[in-house]
Each structure stands twice: as structure tokens, then as C-alpha cells.
Amino acid sequence: MAASTSVKVVLLDIEGTVCPISFVKDVLFPYSLKALPKTLETQWDDPEFAKYRDAFPPEYSSSKEALEAHFQDLVAKDVKIAYLKSLQGYLWQEGYASGDLKAPLFPDVAAKLSGWQSKGLEIMIYSSGSVAAQKLLFKHTDASPSDFTPLISDWFDTVNAGLKTEASSYKTIASKHPGFSPGEWLFLSDNVKEVDAAIEAGMQSIVVQRPGNAPLPPEVPRRLRVIETFDAFDGDLNIQAN
Template identity: 80%
Template sequence: MAVSTSVKVVLLDIEGTVCPISFVKDVLFPYALKALPETLKTRWNHPDFAEYRDAFPSEYSSSSDALEAHFRDLVEKDVKVSYLKSLQGYLWQEGYASGDLKAPLFPDVAPKLLEWGDKGLRVMIYSSGSVPAQKLLFKHTDASPSDLTPRISDWFDTVNAGLKTETGSYNVIASKHPAFSPKEWLFLSDNVKEVDAAIRAGMQGVVVQRPGNAPLPPGVRERLRVIETFQALDDNLTTLKD
């Protein structure tokens, strides 16, 4: 499926699109769970922790035991709420800073980010993970250079944009950059419902099917473009290669 309008903004999902799903589920989530008890023990009353603690509902923020139990329950059920995502980002900071955590990008990602930026395209991120967590990930990657944050023009999450499967969220994102019409945006995600929502908002959308991702639902390849690498996008993004 070819697209006729030149792309000016590339909007990227993270998990399953620029890095393996396994990094989030098998590395980041367990790291936060492991770090949480000591953090609660040593920083419960610390001013820089208070904003994360107090963001939890009052029935959980009243004691460290209640907060930990609720945190673990949310992670186990993969509930995407902003106060969980914010605390996870806080817990990951130390891991990234120490070098224990480093985001494993798919090999085509960093070269394309650099190439798109050099050509004047804007690259932006839209993930269910909090904006601070997004910035940590892109600041500490296994690419060279490791810090890719200078290549990212803007960051969106479920707090400042909305849920990723809702069309209105993409309207909000586009409205933040009125110099670009929605049709000049290209959204890349492994989630078919997210790509559908972006297309309904007037954006272009492509499904990214990476190693480790769940199989696509029947019929997706017949109605949407599916790529396995960013290299499948042509040089100017006005058309898509087979």
C-alpha cells in the first residue's frame, strides 16, 4: 500500500517496535520489582520520592506494605496506569545510571533515527511508558552513540496525550505541532489497534512486526502495511517498499 503524501514526522512506539518486548517484560519490569523494597525502606519519607508515593491512591500510599503489594499486583496484571509508570521510571533511573540497564535497540533503529534527523524529519515518541522512562531508555541504548535523545523532537505518553488505542490521542499529538498536517505524520507500532487509531486521526500508519512479537491477527496484512524493519521504508517515506 503506497502513501502519496510526504512524511515530515515519524511517530514511534517503543516496545515491540524499536526494542524487543522481552526487554520491557523480562528486564525492566523485574528490575523495578527487585529495586522496590529497598527503595521503600530507605526513601519512603524522602522529598524526591514523595511525589511518586503520593501519586498512588490514598489507600495504597498510606503504608509501604500496601504500596508494594499494589505495585506488584499492577505489574502482574500489566495494568497501564500513570502512577505505576512514573514509579517504574524512578526505579529504573539508578539501573540506567549504573550501567546495569541498557536498552537493546533493533539494529536498524539507530541508523534510521540518525538518517531521518539528518534529512530534516522530526522523530517523536508515543509510548504507554512515562515520558521520563522514555527519555531514560533512549539516553542509555546499546547503539553508538548511546544517547539518542538529541534526535527526538517530542515525547508523548498516556498522561499528556491519552490512551494509545483512542483516535483522540493522535489528534492531541498532532495539535501540539500544527505546522504539520496529520497526513504528514507516519506512526509505526506493533499494535494494530494503535495503528488503526492513528489512521482514523488522519495520520499514516504502518504495523511493525518484530522478532518476539505476538502473531498478527488474521486479515491485518491484507488491509495494512506490515514491515519487519525500518529499512523497508523508502528513503523519502513518500512510498513504502515491498
């Protein structure tokens, strides 16, 4: 099975697609939990922090204790809500700047992103993490050079596009770039429901099954294309035969 050679835009998920789920769950989430108490203590009334604080519902933004408890609960449940993701991105800034945080890309990602961009393909990101957090991650990777933001032409999250499991979100994304028809987009994600939503919106979409991802139900490979590495693509985004 092959992706159409008419692909003009590669739209990428992040977690479980370009970097391991473990980086988010085992590194980024704990870092934000550890950084929050000091941030609340030293920046509570800081105008820069206030916009993140005030985005929380009033019952949680009224006190440091309430905000911290709610933050911890949301992280524990991996709730994908905009005000949590925005604050997490803010807390990760210091870690990336200090070098404590570096995003570990899967080995095939760096070369493929550079190759796609050099061929004239547009590379865009769609993640439940905030756009600010996305940019931090791609600016501070473990590749050399580490900054991939110059390769990426647009960024989407649940605020400017919508929930990733809804077809309307992918239609919104496509509408932001009317020069490309939905069929010229290829969305790559580890999440089957997201792939289904993108296909419903008219995009091409493929499931990416990486090490550390949850096993796919047996029926998924029977109805959707599945790859384990971006090296499965040739230069024209066809899936190469084994």
C-alpha cells in the same frame, strides 16, 4: 503499497517497535520489582520519592506494604496506568545510570533514526511508559553512540496525550504541532488497535511486526500495511518492493 512522500513527522512506539518486548517484560519489569523494597525502606519520607508515592491512591500510599503489594499486582497484570509508569521510571534511573540497564535497539533502528533526522524529519515518541522513562531508555541504548535523545523532538505518554488506542490521543498529539497536518505524520507501532486509532485521527500508520511480537491475525495484512524492519523504507519513507 507506499507511504506518502509528504511525511514530515515519524511518531514511534517503543516496545515491540524499536526494542524487543522482552526487554520491557523480562528486564525492566523485574528490575523495578527488585528495586522497590529497598527504595521504600530508604526513601519513604524523602521529598523526591514522595511525589511518586503520593500519586498512588490513598489506600495504597498509606503504607509501604500496601504500596508494594499494589505495585506488584499492577506489574503482574501489565496495567498501563500513569502513577505506576512514573514510579517504574524513577526506579529504572539507578539501573541506567549504573550501566546495569541498556536498551537493546533492533539492528535497523539506529541508522534509520539518524538518517531521518538528518533529512529534516521530526522524530517523536509515543509510549504508554512515562516520558521520563522514555528519555532514560533512549539515552541509554546499546548503540554507539548510545544517546538518541538529541534526535527526538517531542515525547508523548498517556498523561500528556491519552490512551494509545483512542483516536482522540493522536488528535491531541497533532494539535501540539499545528505546523504539520495529521496526514504528514507517520505512526509506527506493533499494536494494531493503536494503528487503527492513528489512522482514524487522520495520520498515516503502519504495523511493525518484530521478532518476539505476537503473531498478527491473518486479516491484518489484508487491510493494513505491515513491515518487519525499518529497512523496508527507502529514503523517502516509501515501502520498497521485495
